[in-house]
Amino acid sequence: LLSFRWGPCACARARGGRGRGARQVIEETFSLFDLDKSRSINASEFEQALRSMGIDAPSNVVQIIVAKADKDGSGSLEFAEFRDLTVCMIDAAKYTHEQAQERMLHNQRLREVRK
Numbered sequence: 001l002l003s004f005r006w007g008p009c010a011c012a013r014a015r016g017g018r019g020r021g022a023r024q025v026i027e028e029t030f031s032l033f034d035l036d037k038s039r040s041i042n043a044s045e046f047e048q049a050l051r052s053m054g055i056d057a058p059s060n061v062v063q064i065i066v067a068k069a070d071k072d073g074s075g076s077l078e079f080a081e082f083r084d085l086t087v088c089m090i091d092a093a094k095y096t097h098e099q100a101q102e103r104m105l106h107n108q109r110l111r112e113v114r115k
Helices: 011-016 019-033 043-052 059-069 079-114
Strands: none
Touching: 019 043, 019 079, 043 059, 059 079
């Protein structure tokens, strides 16, 4: 989870190119995660949200993720920071999935050659 590079990646695309549907989903997700309705998500809220999705990340890891995504240093994620984090995590998951598919194809070709 922490291995992907933080930077412009898809974060720039999130601001302009993801379409209304994706933005609405991210806004709704943000509202669900913002348990105290403060219009920001702190590490505790983010950890609870991850757990509700079946992701049992250690507290220190969640704190690192929030700290890296917290561009203004407020200690919590406002919507734009959450949006950028979400898009980067989705892109990282897609990249990992694509790598796994490529590895499976490569291994399959090796087995065929060995026959």
